Amino acid sequence: MSDLLLIPGPIMVSSAVEEAASIQSLAHTSPEFVKIFQGALQKLRTVFQTSNAGDQPIVISGSGTLGWDIVGNNLLKSGDSALTISTGFFSDSFAECLKTYGADVDVLKSEPGKVVALDKIESQLKSKKYQLITLTHVDTSTATLLDLPSITSLVKKVSPETFIIVDGVCSIGCEEFKFSEWSVDFVLTASQKALSCPSGLSVSLISERALSYALSNESTHGFYANLKKWIPIMKAYEAGVGQYFATPSIQLVNALNVSLGEILSYGLEARIAKNKKTSDQFKNNLKQLGLTLVSEDSNSAHGLTAVYVDQPGKVISSLKSKGIVIAGGILPGIKDKYIRIGHMGISAIDDNLHHIDKVFEAIKESI
Ligand SMILES: Cc1ncc(COP(=O)(O)O)c(C=O)c1O
CATH class of the missing domain: 3.90.1150.10 (Aspartate Aminotransferase, domain 1)
Incomplete structure (x- = not known):
């Protein structure tokens, strides 16, 4: 045993998810697989709690870390300022990732197990123009949960142009999260935590306003973590049409569709x-x-x-x-x-x- x-x-997954992760491969643009991918993308809208059809769920082979690269590559330009609210190791690693894309990152750090006071975040946001702020909803290194509704409403009040980026790797599926209500611009997670799947998928949701920035961002480079490549693919699958950029994981997307179904049928x-x-x-x-x-x-x-x-x-x-x-x-x-x-x-x-x-x-x- x-x-x-x-x-x-x-984490350990249900037997239905395990079975779904070991099906015989299907052709990745076949009607059977398109239906599965479409189902997973549609269910993610509910799991992330978005009410805006212009926001776009994204599922790409990779791990949670790929979500950080997507942010660094698509949602800022080299030289832009970013603010990281750090409650531990993963918050700091997100900041390190953004620096590799040329961001000038300020980090407001808490003591282990504590959070950064709202007034400190407020004065930092007032001190300069930030392109984006990163909030690690749960930092898995310390099991610390951020009060996202308070921080996001502060950002909207003090610096409404700043993109609100949430690392939800250890929160989506097990903590309350409301993408639209909390005005989040990008949330990233991974399949292997509370989404209750095996590891191997980067799962995210981008807001309509961040998407419009990303698609016109001239400074995006690289190939795989480029949303200009992926967004047409996600839109096509969600509309029920198979389209190719890079081969998706048939088994993992199938497992994700089953696990999201289990989450939503439980409620x-x-x-x-x-x-x-x-x-x-x-x-x-x-x-x-x-x-x-x-x-x-x-x-x-x-x-x-x-x-x-x-x-x-x-x-x-x-x-x-x-x-x-x-x-x-x-x-x-x-x-x-x-x-x-x-x-x-x-x-x-x-x-x-x-x-x-x-x-x-x-x-x-x-x-
Ligand atoms: C909060 C948080 N962010 C990011 C990551 C990185 O995810 P991955 O290991 O899937 O690349 C992890 C991994 O545990 C995490 O806990």
Whole structure:
């Protein structure tokens, strides 16, 4: 039997998604595959909560990181200023990616597990013109959740021209997210976390206004991460017509269509509420053991838990010997002091699997 995989992505997926990921290949422009791709793109509109038909979902073979490159390549020009609100390792890596496209990036950084105060963001936004701001909805290194509605409404008030970019890799599917209501311009995620699929797809949504900028941005370079290439393809598939730029992953797109179907048939709101319940219960149980979370209660993520333990290496190997795989810390400075446990997808939703009970008992016996 394989191990119980409870790292913060890739996660364990349902048997229907597993089956969908191992179908015989179909021709990528065949009517059968076009219907599958169309279904996935249409469902993403609901998962991302967009109400504007001019916004465009994008699904490309790659990982979450490709979303950062799409932003750097298409939504700014070399020399533009960008502002990163950093709550950890992944926020910082996004900033590093943007610098490779020539952006002049300012980073406002929080202490581990804390968030940057709104008034600091406000004065920074007033200090110069920013082409875009990056917000990592959940930084997976610290399990810290941003208060997106407050930050996005601040950006709209203080600097309405600035594109609002959200890294939703560890939030989409397990945290409340409202693309249109929160005036987001680009959200990026990946298939292997709360979208509940195997790894291998970069999944994003671009607003109509950001799309119009990207399509007329003369300074875009490179070939694969160029939206001028991909947007006609996405529009064609969504309209029910196969069109070629680069071969899509038949199996992964099929798996995504099935997993999105599962998310929507459970109910998006119900799923997010269930994730929160599972997460709150697990975190409370850990606190009752006398353990301290990395993230403060007011900004704790619901798809994973980061918790300080005395000997992380020992706890991780003890769990592995019991057939449970969790992750270690990755934030420089504290990485040797904590462990991370993922609870997304079926592990958070299906109590009958007892994944979270099992990992809790194993941690209790190992600390
Ligand atoms: C918040 C966040 N952003 C970006 C990434 C990068 O995604 P990937 O590893 O799929 O390239 C990750 C990976 O875990 C992440 O957690």
